[in-house]
Amino acid sequence: MIDIAKKVLQVEADAVLALVDRLDGAFTRAVEMILACQGRVVITGMGKSGLICQKVAATMASTGTPALFLHPAEGIHGDLGMLMKGDVVVAVSNSGETEEISRILPVIKRMGLPLIAMSGNSQSVLARAGDVFLDISVKEEACPLNLAPTASTTATLAMGDALAVALLVQRGFQEEDFALFHPGGALGKRLLLRxxxxxxxxxxxxxxxxxxxxxxxxxxxxxxxxxxxxxxxxxxxxxxxxxxxxxxxxxxxxxxxxxxxxxxxxxxxxxxxxxxxxxxxxxxxxxxxxxxxxxxxxxxxxxxxxxxxxxxxxxxxxxx
Structure with missing residues (x-):
C-alpha cells in the first residue's frame, strides 16, 4: 500500500512539475485578460473538473479577483443567465470535448466574452474555441487503470492556483485586503479589530x-x-x-x-x-x-x- 501511495504522489508531482516548462506568453495573456476584466471571472467545468473549478473560483474570490462557478449542465438549462457583459470565462475540460462545455461555447462567443480554455488536448473543440489556451495535459493518471481523473485534476488545480496567485501579486493584494474577505478567521481578527x-x-x-x-x-x-x-x-x-x-x-x-x-x-x-x-x-x-x-x-x-x-x-x- 505504501508503494502504491508513493507511486500516486510521484505521478501527480511529475504532472505539476511538467506545467512549469509550459508556462509561456499564453499564461501572461490569460492573466492580463483577467486583470482587464470589468466583470467577474466565471469558471466552468463538468464532473471532477467542475469540483476543481469551484476551488479555483473560491481562491480567486478570496484573493481580490471576483469569481464564481458556473455548472455547465445547469448552464444549458438557464444558468447561463449568470453571464454578463464584461465577464471573462475560464472553461476547463481535460478532454476538451465535454458535451456540456461544448454546448455553452456558442453562447459565450455570441456574448463576446473572452474565453480562457484549460484542457489537456490542444486540438480539442475547447482549445480551438479559446482566445487563450492553457495546456494542462498529463503524461499519465495516477490511477493504475489510467481512467480516474487524478494527476489531471491535480495539474488543473495547480494551474488555477498559479493564475490566482499571479493575479494576487499583480493587484498588489496585501494581508489587510485578505482579512477583509475573511472577517471570521484568525487573520481577519488580527488585521481588522482595533x-x-x-x-x-x-x-x-x-x-x-x-x-x-x-x-x-x-x-x-x-x-x-x-x-x-x-x-x-x-x-x-x-x-x-x-x-x-x-x-x-x-x-x-x-x-x-x-x-x-x-x-x-x-x-x-x-x-x-x-x-x-x-x-x-x-x-x-x-x-x-x-x-x-x-x-x-x-x-x-x-x-x-x-x-x-x-x-x-x-x-x-x-x-x-
Missing part, C-alpha cells in the same frame, strides 16, 4: 487620584475586575498605574502600607496604546513588556485615557 473595538471605556476605566490611600485603591481594582488601576493627577492626566502585582510586592513590607498614598507605591510611566491601533499591536506591546493591560489614548499627546484594554479582551476576541 483597540477601540475591545477596550473598556467610561465608568469601566479603573482610576484613582494619586492622593488616594492604597486600601481605597484596592476597592477600585477589585470592582473593575481588571487587576489594575490608573493613577491620575487632575491637572496632568495619567501619571502611574498600580497592579495586583504591585500590591503583592508592597505587602512584603507589612500591612502598614495600606494607609500610604498610592502615589508612593505606584509604577510611573505606564505603557499606552492609541484607540485606533490594531488590537494585534496591543498584544505585541503587552508581550514585549510582560504586562496584561494597556491604557488607551486618543492621540500620542493626550494624557487622559479614554479606555483600557486587557489581555483577556484579546483572548476572548480571538486575537491571540
Amino acid at each position: 483597540v477601540e473595538d475591545l477596550m473598556h471605556g467610561g465608568e469601566d476605566i479603573p482610576m484613582v487620584e494619586e492622593t488616594t490611600p492604597l486600601k481605597e485603591a484596592l476597592f477600585e481594582i477589585t470592582s473593575k475586575k481588571l487587576g489594575i488601576t490608573g493613577v491620575g493627577d487632575g491637572n496632568v492626566g495619567l501619571v502611574g498605574v498600580f497592579t495586583d502585582g504591585d500590591l503583592r510586592r508592597s505587602m512584603e513590607g507589612g500591612l502598614d502600607h495600606l494607609d500610604r498614598p498610592i502615589a508612593e507605591v505606584m509604577s510611573r510611566h505606564p505603557k499606552r496604546i492609541l484607540r485606533t491601533n490594531l488590537a494585534a499591536k496591543a498584544l505585541q506591546k503587552m508581550e514585549e513588556h510582560s504586562i496584561t493591560s494597556l491604557f488607551v489614548f486618543e492621540s500620542d499627546t493626550a494624557r487622559t485615557p479614554v479606555g483600557i484594554i486587557h489581555l483577556h479582551d484579546l483572548l476572548k476576541a480571538g486575537v491571540v
Whole structure:
C-alpha cells in the first residue's frame, strides 16, 4: 500500500512539475485578460473538473479577483443567465470535448466574452474555441487503470492556483485586503479589530487620584475586575498605574502600607496604546513588556485615557 501511495504522489508531482516548462506568453495573456476584466471571472467545468473549478473560483474570490462557478449542465438549462457583459470565462475540460462545455461555447462567443480554455488536448473543440489556451495535459493518471481523473485534476488545480496567485501579486493584494474577505478567521481578527473595538471605556476605566490611600485603591481594582488601576493627577492626566502585582510586592513590607498614598507605591510611566491601533499591536506591546493591560489614548499627546484594554479582551476576541 505504501508503494502504491508513493507511486500516486510521484505521478501527480511529475504532472505539476511538467506545467512549469509550459508556462509561456499564453499564461501572461490569460492573466492580463483577467486583470482587464470589468466583470467577474466565471469558471466552468463538468464532473471532477467542475469540483476543481469551484476551488479555483473560491481562491480567486478570496484573493481580490471576483469569481464564481458556473455548472455547465445547469448552464444549458438557464444558468447561463449568470453571464454578463464584461465577464471573462475560464472553461476547463481535460478532454476538451465535454458535451456540456461544448454546448455553452456558442453562447459565450455570441456574448463576446473572452474565453480562457484549460484542457489537456490542444486540438480539442475547447482549445480551438479559446482566445487563450492553457495546456494542462498529463503524461499519465495516477490511477493504475489510467481512467480516474487524478494527476489531471491535480495539474488543473495547480494551474488555477498559479493564475490566482499571479493575479494576487499583480493587484498588489496585501494581508489587510485578505482579512477583509475573511472577517471570521484568525487573520481577519488580527488585521481588522482595533483597540477601540475591545477596550473598556467610561465608568469601566479603573482610576484613582494619586492622593488616594492604597486600601481605597484596592476597592477600585477589585470592582473593575481588571487587576489594575490608573493613577491620575487632575491637572496632568495619567501619571502611574498600580497592579495586583504591585500590591503583592508592597505587602512584603507589612500591612502598614495600606494607609500610604498610592502615589508612593505606584509604577510611573505606564505603557499606552492609541484607540485606533490594531488590537494585534496591543498584544505585541503587552508581550514585549510582560504586562496584561494597556491604557488607551486618543492621540500620542493626550494624557487622559479614554479606555483600557486587557489581555483577556484579546483572548476572548480571538486575537491571540
